[in-house]
Amino acid sequence: MTTDAPHIHVEQLTMAYGSNLIQQELTFDVNRGDVFVIMGGSGCGKSTLLKHMIGLYEPAVGDIFYAGRSFNKTDDAGRFQLRREWGITYQSGGLFSAMTLAENTALPLQQYTKLGATEIADIVAYKLALVGLAGYQDYYPSEISGGMQKRAGLARAIALDPDILFFDEPSAGLDPISSQLLDELILQMKESLGATVVIVTHELASIFAIANNSVFLDAETKTMIAYGDPKQLREDSSEEKVRRFLARGKSGNGSTA
Amino acid sequence: MSSAVARYVCSQGPEQSTDICFSGDWTLDAPAPAFTTLASELEQQQNRTLRCQVDDNLEWDSALIAFLLQCHNYCLTRELTLDSSALPDGARKLLALSTAVASLEIAAAEPKSLLERLNPSAPLLRLWHSLEAALEFIGSVSLALGALMRGRANTRLTDFLNFLFEAGPKALGIITLTSFLVGMILAYLGAAQLAQFGAQVYVADLVTVGMLREMGALMTAVVMAGRTGAAYAAQLGTMQTREEIDAIVTLGISPVEFLVLPRLLALIVIMPLLVIYANFIGILGGALVASGMGVSLTQFLEETRTVITLTQLNVGLGKALVFGTLIALAGCYSGINCGRSSAAVGEATTNAVVTAIVFLIVADAAINIALQNMGI
Numbered sequence: 001m002t003t004d005a006p007h008i009h010v011e012q013l014t015m016a017y018g019s020n021l022i023q024q025e026l027t028f029d030v031n032r033g034d035v036f037v038i039m040g041g042s043g044c045g046k047s048t049l050l051k052h053m054i055g056l057y058e059p060a061v062g063d064i065f066y067a068g069r070s071f072n073k074t075d076d077a078g079r080f081q082l083r084r085e086w087g088i089t090y091q092s093g094g095l096f097s098a099m100t101l102a103e104n105t106a107l108p109l110q111q112y113t114k115l116g117a118t119e120i121a122d123i124v125a126y127k128l129a130l131v132g133l134a135g136y137q138d139y140y141p142s143e144i145s146g147g148m149q150k151r152a153g154l155a156r157a158i159a160l161d162p163d164i165l166f167f168d169e170p171s172a173g174l175d176p177i178s179s180q181l182l183d184e185l186i187l188q189m190k191e192s193l194g195a196t197v198v199i200v201t202h203e204l205a206s207i208f209a210i211a212n213n214s215v216f217l218d219a220e221t222k223t224m225i226a227y228g229d230p231k232q233l234r235e236d237s238s239e240e241k242v243r244r245f246l247a248r249g250k251s252g253n254g255s256t257a
Numbered sequence: 258m259s260s261a262v263a264r265y266v267c268s269q270g271p272e273q274s275t276d277i278c279f280s281g282d283w284t285l286d287a288p289a290p291a292f293t294t295l296a297s298e299l300e301q302q303q304n305r306t307l308r309c310q311v312d313d314n315l316e317w318d319s320a321l322i323a324f325l326l327q328c329h330n331y332c333l334t335r336e337l338t339l340d341s342s343a344l345p346d347g348a349r350k351l352l353a354l355s356t357a358v359a360s361l362e363i364a365a366a367e368p369k370s371l372l373e374r375l376n377p378s379a380p381l382l383r384l385w386h387s388l389e390a391a392l393e394f395i396g397s398v399s400l401a402l403g404a405l406m407r408g409r410a411n412t413r414l415t416d417f418l419n420f421l422f423e424a425g426p427k428a429l430g431i432i433t434l435t436s437f438l439v440g441m442i443l444a445y446l447g448a449a450q451l452a453q454f455g456a457q458v459y460v461a462d463l464v465t466v467g468m469l470r471e472m473g474a475l476m477t478a479v480v481m482a483g484r485t486g487a488a489y490a491a492q493l494g495t496m497q498t499r500e501e502i503d504a505i506v507t508l509g510i511s512p513v514e515f516l517v518l519p520r521l522l523a524l525i526v527i528m529p530l531l532v533i534y535a536n537f538i539g540i541l542g543g544a545l546v547a548s549g550m551g552v553s554l555t556q557f558l559e560e561t562r563t564v565i566t567l568t569q570l571n572v573g574l575g576k577a578l579v580f581g582t583l584i585a586l587a588g589c590y591s592g593i594n595c596g597r598s599s600a601a602v603g604e605a606t607t608n609a610v611v612t613a614i615v616f617l618i619v620a621d622a623a624i625n626i627a628l629q630n631m632g633i
Contacts, residue, residue, distance in 0.1 A: 054507050083509045094504035097496075108508050111411070 005068040007032040007164065007196045008053065014061035015048055022048050026062070026224050028215050035190060035197045035210045037230060039245070040217035046200045047091060049217065050168050053198060054088055055079065066164075084112050087157030087195075091168040093149045095141040101128060101152050102137035108159045127155040131185065147178040151185070158189055165189065167199040171206055183209050204248060216242050261314060263289045267298055274340070275304045277328075280312030283321035292327040299331070307332060308340040315345075322351050329356050394513075394590050398521065401514045410514040412522075420523035424485045428531065431480055436468070436535035439476050440542025443467045448550050458552050461560035464543030469569040473536040475621055478580035481528065482613035486588035489520050490609035493592025494602035502593070512593060521585040528581030529574045536573065568633060579620055587613035 006029035014024040022045040030036045038046045051057045053064060055071045063070050066082055074082065088094075095104050105124045109115055115123070128134055131151040133144075141149055150170060157165060170186065171179030183206050190197050201207060207214070207230050214233065216226035218241065226233050226242040234246035261281035270276035283289055299307070307328065315321075325341070329352065332339040341349050404410040447463035493516060496502050505512050544557045591609035595601050 051503070056503055056506060080509045083507060086507065088504070088507050090500040090504060092499045094500040096501050096504070097499065098492075107510075111508055111510060 005065070006030060007034070007067060008036075008198070009065040009068075010053070010062070011065065012062035013049075013052065013059050013064065015045060015052055015057070016060040021222055023217055024061075024223050026215070026217075028224065028227050030196060030198060030213065032196055033190075033194065034213045035187070035199065037207050037211040037214040038198065038200045038217065039202055039207060039214055039230070041219055041245070042202070044217045044219035046202075046217060047168055050166060050198065050200045054086060054166055055083070084160060085163035086166060087160065087162035087164070088166045089150070089153040089157045089168065089170060091172065091200075093141065093153050095149060095153055095156070097141050100138050100140055101133065101144075101155070104141070104152065105156045105159050108156065112160055123159070127159055128152070130158070130189075131155045147174050147182075150174065150182060154182075154185065154189070158193070161193055163195055165193075165195050165197045167197070167201075169200055171201065171203050176205075179203065179206065180209075186210060204246065207246070216245070261316075263287055263320070265290065265295065267295075267302075270304075270306075270308050272306075273304045274306035274308050275299070275302050276308050276310050278310040278312060279315055279317075279321065281315065283315065283317040283324070285318055285320050287320075289320045289324055292324060292331075295328070296331055304337075306338045306340055308343065310343050311345065317345065317348055321348060322355065325352050326355055330360070390594070391590065394593075395586065397511075397513045398517060398586065401511060401518050404511075404514060405518060410518065411510045412514050412518045416515075416519040417523055420520050421527060423488070424481070424523050425527040425530065428481065428484060428527075429534070431484065432477055432531055432535050433538055435476050435480055436473065436539040437542040439472050440464055440468060440539030441546045443472065443539070444543040444546035448546065452550070457547070457550055458556055458560055460543065460547045460550070460552060461557045462564045464547075465540055465561045465564050466569060468536045468539035468543070468573075469565070470572045471621075471625075473539055474532050474573045474576040474580060475617065477528065477531050477535045477577065478584060478617050479614060481524070481531070481581070482584045482587075482610055482617065485524065486584040486609050486613045487606045489585065489588030490592040490595070490606045491602060493589060494595035494605040497593065497595045498597050498599065498602060517585075517589040517593070520589055521582065524581040524585040525578060528577040528584075532573055532577040533570075536570070572628060572633065576621065576624055579624065580617055583616045583620060584613045587616060 008030040010026055010028050010030075013026040015022040015026075026049070038049055040046050048057065052059055058072060063072060065071075066085075069078070069082065071079060071082055095101075096107070099107070102121070102124050105127055106120050109120045109123060113120075124137065125134070128136060131154050133148060133151055133155065136144065136148070136152070141152065144152065154170075157167075165186070167186065171182055174182065186197060186199075187210050189195065197210075199206070199211070211230050214226075214228065214230045215224050216233070216237075216239075217223075218225045225239045226237050228237075230246060233242055235243075237243050237246075263279075263281040263283045265280070266278045268276045268278070277295070281287075309325070309328075325344075325348070329339055331337075341352055344352070401410055401412075405412055443464045444460050447460045448457060451457055451459050451463070493502070496516070502512050502516075505515055540561060544554055547557050548554055588609040591605040591612065595605040
C-alpha cells in the first residue's frame with residue numbers, strides 16, 4: 001500500500017444510469033483525515049456519487065482508487081479487505097428492520113472478525129453507548145425515533161473502527177439541535193478514530209462546522225464546478241452559483257441577489 | 258355574492274397595441290372562457306403588444322392567472338409583448354412568479370420509423386433479457402447453496418427458523434380450510450358421476466388419489482404463493498427501498514446468501530410437510546361428503562387403504578418440493594429486483610404471485626406429462 005497516495009482518488013469518473021448521464025469527468029482527491037463534503041443542489045447526483053464511492057454502482061467511465069487501489073479492478077478478496085475499512089450510514093437509515101439494534105451493530109463484527117458472542121455483545125454495548133443509545137440493544141429500528149435511528153446507523157458504521165466513514169445526508173429530517181449533536185459526534189469519531197470522512201449534505205451549517213474539503217456538483221453542466229475548502233469557496237469561488245449556494249442565495253460579495 | 262360571467266373584451270388600444278379587458282368572476286367556481294378562442298381572435302390582429310386591462314368589478318383567483326399564463330406563453334412563441342402593468346398587484350406578482358423559470362423544453366421524440374415501431378425482435382429481445390436475468394439469479398442461488406454446503410455462507414439459522422415458523426405453523430389455519438373444502442369438492446364431483454354406475458364407494462379412491470397426486474400439492478402451493486411468496490417479495494422490496502440491501506452489500510455480505518437462502522430453504526422444508534397435512538385433511542373432507550351419500554366412514558377408509566401407496570404420496574411430495582422452490586424463487590427474485598419506490602414494491606408483489614402461479618401450473622403440467630410417459 002502506498003502511503004503518500006491520497007486516501008481516495010476519483011479519476012475522470014462518469015456516472016450514468018443506462019443512457020441517462022448523471023455526472024461526468026469528476027476528478028478529485030480526498031486526503032487522509034479530511035472531512036470531505038459532496039454538495040450541490042437537489043437531484044444533481046450527490047448520493048449517486050457516494051454510491052459509486054462505496055462500490056455499489058460501477059462507473060460508466062473512469063475509476064476510483066483507495067490509497068492507490070482500484071475497487072473495481074480488485075477481486076472479491078480484495079474488495080472484502082477494502083470494505084472492512086469502511087463505515088457507511090444511509091440516507092434512509094439502512095438499518096435492518098427485522099433485527100434489533102444490537103443485532104444490527106453486531107453484524108459487521110460477526111462478518112469481519114472471529115470474536116465470540118460475549119465479546120461482540122461487549123463491543124456492541126460500547127458502540128451504542130458512544131452514540132448515546134446505551135441500553136437500547138433490544139429495540140427494533142421501528143421502535144425508536146428518526147434521530148435515534150441515525151445514531152444507531154452510526155453505531156453500526158463505526159463497529160469496526162473504520163478508516164473511512166461515508167455519510168449519506170446524515171442530518172436530513174433532524175431538528176437543528178439533533179443535527180448539531182450529530183455533527184459533533186461525527187467530528188469526535190473522526191478525531192478519535194483518525195478516520196477520513198466523506199459526507200453528502202446540503203446543510204450549510206454542517207458544511208461550515210465540519211468540512212475542510214469539498215466538491216460541488218452542478219446539475220446543469222453535469223460536472224463538478226468547484227473543489228476545495230467550502231469556507232474559501234464561499235469567498236472566492238469563480239462560480240457565482242457556488243458562492244450563492246454557500247451564502248444561502250446571497251451572492252458572495254455581500255450584495256443580495 | 259354577485260356572480261358575473263367571466264369575460265374579456267379585445268379592442269384596439271393606443272400605439273399599435275391590443276387591449277384585453279377582463280371583467281366578471283374569474284374564479285375557480287365559475288367556468289372561464291377557453292384560451293383557444295382568444296388565441297384565434299388574436300390571430301386576426303397585427304399589433305405587437307397586448308395590454309391587459311381590468312374592469313373594476315373583476316373578481317379573480319387562480320383561474321385568471323392560469324389564463325394569463327397561457328397568454329404569456331402565447332406571446333412568447335409569437336414574440337409579442339405582454340403588458341401586465343394594469344393588472345391587480347397580486348395577480349401581476351403571481352404571474353411574474355409563475356413565469357420566472359422557463360418552462361422545461363421537452364425535446365420532441367424522434368419519430369420512429371414504422372419498421373422500428375413494429376420491430377418484431379423487440380419483445381423477443383426483452384424476453385431474452387429477462388430470461389438472462391432470471392438465469393443469473395438462479396445461478397447465484399446455486400452458488401450460494403454450494404457455499405452453504407461448504408459451510409461458508411452468510412446464512413443465519415435464526416432467520417431460517419423464523420421463516421420456517423412463518424411459513425409453517427402460521428399457515429396451518431388457511432391450509433386446513435382450503436384442503437378440507439377441496440376434498441369435499443372432489444367427493445361431490447366424483448359422487449355424481451359414480452352414482453350413475455352405483456359405484457359410490459369408489460369416491461374414496463377418487464378423493465385419495467386426487468388429493469395425494471394433484472390437489473394437495475397444487476392447492477397448498479397456490480395458497481403459499483399468495484401468502485408467503487407475496488410476503489417475500491414485499492419484504493425484500495421494502496428492504497431495497499430502505500437501502501437495507503445496499504447496506505448488506507457494502508458489509509461484504511451476499512444478499513442471496515443472507516436473504517434468499519433462508520427463505521428458499523424454509524419453503525423447501527415446509528412445503529412437503531404442509532402437503533402431507535393437506536392430504537390428510539382433504540381425505541377427511543371427502544369422507545364427510547361420502548358419509549352423506551351412504552358410504553360409511555369404515556367403508557371409505559377401507560377403500561382408501563387399498564389405493565394409498567407410497568408412490569402416490571411421493572408424487573405429491575415431489576411436486577411440493579418443486580412448487581416450494583418456484584414460489585420462493587419467484588418471490589425473492591421480484592423482491593431483490595424491485596425498484597426504489599413504494600409503487601415498485603406493490604408491482605414486485607403482484608409479479609411474484611402471478612409468476613409463481615403461472616410457473617406452478619406449467620410445472621405441474623410438465624410433471625404430469627412426464628409421469629404419464631414413465632407410467633407412474
